[in-house]
Amino acid sequence: MTATTFDLSLLTEWKLALAERWIEIGADQLLAAINVDFEKEFLGALAESTATEDPYAEYEWVIFKHHAIEPGVLHAAPLSVTSEPALWEEWFFVDNEMHHHELRNHPHEGEEHQWKGHDTEHPEVVLDIQWHYINDKDLRPFLLR
Secondary structure (H helix, E strand, C coil), rough: CCCCCCCCCCCHHHHHHHHHHHHHHHHHHHHCCCCCCCCHHHHHHHHHCCCCCCCCEEEEEEEEEEECCEEEEEEECCCCCCCCCEEEEEEEECCCEEEEEEEEEECCCCCCCCCCCCCCCCHHHHHHCCCEEEEEECCCCCCHH
């Protein structure tokens, strides 16, 4: 994958730091490889966010390799999960379908599926927890909307 240069000049403070983190881990390249417009869906959502502080400050953005999903899975995983409501997101393309899973550690209206697992292909913090999720057609990070 080739690096692309993005104009981040209009982003300041936490927005600039988050955009730089995405680019640092290669989220822009992974998303381009699965036909997600990084500039529109991620940088655009970031620029338009009315949040005054980073809603992902307590999250780790990471790409995991997956044995059946190329080129991998982008995760926005909380740094810790307690009994309090938590959100975890993942983006990937498999079986000719784009997936943007919004997973919550509690039942919620509209949930489509559940997942609880233990493997090496997901962030450790999300393992062995019952997650309830939807496959959101809106590809923008949920907390930036």
